[in-house]
Amino acid sequence: MTGAIPSMATLGILAALPDEIRDLLYEMGPAASTRRIGMRDYHHGVLYGRPCVLALTRIGKVAAAATTATLLREFDVDRVVFTGVAGGLDARLRVGDVVVGSALVQHDLDASPLFPRHEVPLLQTSRFPADEALAGLLHRCAGEFLAQHGGGAALHRGLIATGDRFVHEAGFARELREALPEALCVEMEGAAVAQVCHEFGVPCAVLRTISDCADQDAPVDFATFLREVASVYSAGILRRFLAALPA
Ligand code: SAH
Numbered sequence: 001m002t003g004a005i006p007s008m009a010t011l012g013i014l015a016a017l018p019d020e021i022r023d024l025l026y027e028m029g030p031a032a033s034t035r036r037i038g039m040r041d042y043h044h045g046v047l048y049g050r051p052c053v054l055a056l057t058r059i060g061k062v063a064a065a066a067t068t069a070t071l072l073r074e075f076d077v078d079r080v081v082f083t084g085v086a087g088g089l090d091a092r093l094r095v096g097d098v099v100v101g102s103a104l105v106q107h108d109l110d111a112s113p114l115f116p117r118h119e120v121p122l123l124q125t126s127r128f129p130a131d132e133a134l135a136g137l138l139h140r141c142a143g144e145f146l147a148q149h150g151g152g153a154a155l156h157r158g159l160i161a162t163g164d165r166f167v168h169e170a171g172f173a174r175e176l177r178e179a180l181p182e183a184l185c186v187e188m189e190g191a192a193v194a195q196v197c198h199e200f201g202v203p204c205a206v207l208r209t210i211s212d213c214a215d216q217d218a219p220v221d222f223a224t225f226l227r228e229v230a231s232v233y234s235a236g237i238l239r240r241f242l243a244a245l246p247a
Contacts, residue, residue, distance in 0.1 A: 087214030
């Protein structure tokens, strides 16, 4: 759905990989305008009646932070949603399940003994909470989507761990579970986006579909899932979210 951009709040939608937003980008249609800044394309248009800016962060914390800062400074974005896939850490999680982040932590940030492990130096926190209203609405929309199309997949809400590492060895996954027992899943961008949004005072939320279980099968599971399911889930959940979002 496309059209003139009305003067209402603009939502930033970020993802790391093309498959994660392919369908949404297509739905923005030819009326979207694209600006290229710092090797990223920012697509500005309308989705389901909402002004949106859609961009790919690429993979990892630096890439995600740089893209988020540009999104907030160059476009009049006043809320941000990140959508993508993640590896399950909690034993209850299955491939296809959906996680809505309640908070985000950088599992590989460790300035101890100067600061407690995981704490972001000078910000006095290790966890960036997701915006309650955005995360609540994402949770509701994900629940509705899964009830219709999820084939038994479950919905979870909790801590998401972020770091610059694709986790595919059981040993490292175990270390992560020990260090952060309440973390539901692991990915490579969410906490970076949440930190930048926190620093700019912009509400954000993170939605992750479980593509693998952060073990030795992760590389294969990840690739298949990304191709076949990730984009459908992202688009299906975000469509509902956009339609329900208050102006
Ligand atoms: N070779 C892959 C690399 C993707 S890295 C490719 O380019 O196709 C994995 C991406 O998915 C990251 O953006 C990360 O946020 C997420 N992810 C999925 N499973 C993950 C896992 N087990 N560990 C860390 N990140 C994971």
